[in-house]
Amino acid sequence: MINRFNKYKYSSPATFYGLAGRLIPWFYGAAALFCMAGLYIGLVLAPTDFQQSEAYRIIFIHVPAAWMSMFIYVVMAFWAALGLAFNTRMSFMMASALAPTGAMLTFVSLWTGALWGKPTWGAWWVWDARLTSELILFFLYLGFMALQAAIDDPRRADRAGALIALVGVVNVPIIYFSVRWWNTLHQGASVSMTKAPSMASIMLVGMLVMALAAWMYTIAAALSRARCIILERERNAQWVAQMLEAEA
Amino acid sequence: MLEGKDLACVRGERTLFNHLNFSLQEGELLLVQGANGSGKTSLLRLVCGLMAPEFGEVLWRGEKIGAVRESYHAEMAYFGHAPAVKEDLSAFENLDFACRLAGIPVSRDEVKGALGHLGLGHCLNLPAKSLSQGQRRRVALSRLLLAKARLWILDEPLTALDQAALKLVQSLLGEHLRQGGMALLTTHQPVMIPGIAPKILDLSA
Amino acid sequence: MNMTQTVMVLLRRELMLAMRRRGDVLTVLFFFVIVASLFPLGVGPDPKLLRLMGGGVVWVSALLAAMLSLGRMFASDYADGTLEQLILTPTPPVVWITGKMLAHWLVSGVPLILVAPVLGVQFGLSNEALGVLVFSLLLGTPVLSLIGAIGAALTLGLRGGGVLVSLLVLPLYIPVLIFGAGAVDGAMSGLGAEAHLSLLGGILILAFMLTPWAVSAALRISIE
DSSP states (O other): OOOHHHHHHHTSHHHHHHHHHHHHHHHHHHHHHHHHHHHIIIIIISOOOSSSOGGGGGHHHHHHHHHHHHHHHHHHHHHHHHHHHHOOHHHHHHHHHHHHHHHHHHHHHHHHHHHHHHHHHSOSOOOOHHHHHHHHHHHHHHHHHHHHHHOOSHHHHHHHHHHHHHHHHHHHHHHHHHHHHHHHHTOTTOOOTTSOOOOOHHHHHHHHHHHHHHHHHHHHHHHHHHHHHHHHHTTTSHHHHHHHHHHO | OEEEEEEEEEETTEEEEEEEEEEEOTTOEEEEEOSTTSSHHHHHHHHHTSSOOSEEEEEETTEETTTTHHHHHHTEEEEOSSOOOOTTSBHHHHHHHHHHHTTOOOOHHHHHHHHHHTTOGGGTTSBGGGSOHHHHHHHHHHHHHHHOOSEEEEESTTTTOOHHHHHHHHHHHHHHHHTTOEEEEEOSSOOOOTTOOOEEEETTO | OOHHHHHHHHHHHHHHHHHHTHHHHHHHHHHHHHHHHHHHHHHOOOHHHHHHHHHHHHHHHHHHHHHHHTHHHHHHHHHHTHHHHHHTSSSOHHHHHHHHHHHHIIIIIHHHHHHHHHHHHHTTOOHHHHHHHHHHHHHHHHHHHHHHHHHHHHTTTOTTHHHHHHHHHHHHHHHHHHHHHHHHHHHHHTSOSHHHHHHHHHHHHHHHHHHHHHHHHHHHHHHO
16 A cells, blocks of 8 residues: 555655666566466466367466456556546556556457467457457557557646546446447357356466466566656656766 | 746746746736747746646635636636637627627627727628638737726737737727736737836746 | 526537538538448348348448547637637536537537438338437437547647547447447347447436546646
C-alpha cells in the first residue's frame, strides 16, 4: 500500500529513477526464476492430457499472458485515475510505461491462442468469447498508445491517455459481457476454449507460477520504461546533468 | 477584484513564467507586454480559467476562480486570437447567438445597433466568410457592447483594425473603464486612453 | 436564461450550421449507403446469405458512417475559437455538451435511421425485422454520438485525426453493434429481440448519464 509519507518522496522523478534502477535487476531475476519453475511444471511435471496432444502445453503461456494482459490494463487505469485526481506526473508515467507490456502480452495471448487452436480444434482462430475479448483489449491498448503518440505536448498526452484508459476500463466489463452474449447466441459449430477439460491442480499451479513470472517481468519492464520516460522529460533538469557527469 | 498570486506556467517543457503576481481593481487597465513567446496568451488563458496554472492561483473577488466559475464567467468577456466567428453565419446571427449562448437576452435592434456602432451596419446579413479579418474582429468586439461584463480579457484586440476602428475600440475601452470596469490586455501597439494610466506587466523581465 | 433555453439556442445554431453545409451531412449518408452496398458485391448475391447478414451489415455501415461524422462535432468550433467561448459561458459544460451531442445525433444519426429500412429491404429482411432494425438504430445511434463525442473531444487539433478517432472509438462501439445487430437477428430467427433491445436501452441510459462528464473532461484536456 502507498505509504503516505513516501508517496510524495518516491513520486519525485529523481528519487524514483534511483530506486527503480536498483530494483529492476531483482525483478528480472525473479521473473527468470519463476519462468523456469513454471516451464518446468508445465513441460515436465504436468501430465499429458489424453484428449489433446503435447501441444496443449501452450496454455502455460496463453492463459498467464491473458490474465496479465487484463490485470495490467486495470493497473494502468488505476495509475491513470491517480494521475487525474492528484495531478502527479509519476502516475501518468507509470500508466504510459505499462501499456506496451500489456499490449505485448495481449498479442502473445492471441498468438498462443491460435497455436493452441490449430492442433486442438483444427482452426487457427475461433471467435470464442475470450479470444475475441482479448482482441478487443488489444485494440484498447493500441488506441491508448496511438493517442499518446499523436499528441506532442506531454501534459496533454498524459491526461488524454489517462482519460481514454479510464473510459476503456469502464467499458471492459460491458464489452466482455456483450461478447459472451454474442458468442453463446451464435454457438453453432464453434467450440469454446473456456470449456477446457477440468484441470489437474498441478496445471493450475503451473499457470499461476507463469503468471507470477509475467508479473515480475512486467514490473521490471515498466520500471525500465518509466526511467526512460523520466530521462526524456527531465533532460534539462540539474539532477540528470549531474548524474550523467558522475557516470562519465 | 482580480488577483493573480504566485502564478507559474509551463508549456511543453518550457517554464514561461514563475512567481507572477498582479492585481486589478475597478477602473484599472493592465497591459501585459513581452516578447513573442513570453507567455502573454498563456497568462490570459490562465486568468480565464481555460488553462490551469502549474502553480499559484487566480482570484476573483477574493475567491479562486475554480470555485466560482459560473459567476466569474458571467462577469467576464474574453477575446482570443481567433475571432470566434462562425463562417457560415451572418454577422447578425453570430452576435445574436454569441449573446444568447452567454445568457444575455438581446433584441434584434440591440444587436443591429451594436454592429452598426462598430461600422458593420452595411454587412449585417452577409455570411462571415465574406468579411475581411478586420471586419470579423469587429463582429467579435461588438459583443463587448452588449455583454455588460465587468472584466474584459483581450488578447491583441487591436490587430487588423484600421485607424477608425482603433479609435473606436480605444474609446469603448475608455468608456468601460470610466464606468468601473476592468480590462486586461496584451498588445503590441500603444494604447492611448485619455485619463487612464495603465499598469504594466512585463513578462520578459 | 435557464439551461433548457441555452440548449435550445445551441441546437438552433447547430441545425442552422448543418443546413448551410448540407453537403457534409449528405456525404455521410451516401457513405452509409455505399458501404452497405459493398457487402453483397463482396460476398455474392445469394438471397439466403444476404438475409442472414442484413442486420449486421446495416449496423456495421451505420457504425462507420457515425464515426465519419464525428469530425464535425467539435473540430470547426475548436478551429474558429467558438468552442472556447462556449466553455467560458456561465452554463455548466455538461449542459451545452449534451446539446451538442443531441444536435449531432439529429443531423448525423436520424438520417441513418430513416434510410436504413431501404437498405434492409435490399437485404431481404422481413417486415418485422425491418421494424426492429429501425428501433434498434433509434436506441443505438444516440449512443454512437454520445461515445463518439469522447473520441472527438480527445483528438481535437491532432494530425491523423480521423483514423485515430476510429481506433479509439470503434472498440467502444462493439457492445452497441452486438446488441443492435443481435436484435435484428433475433427478429429474423424468431427468437425475439426484446432482450437485445432492453440491453441497448440500458446502454443508452448509462451513456447519456456518464458521457457528458467524460466529454467535459476531455475538452478541458484538449483545450489547454
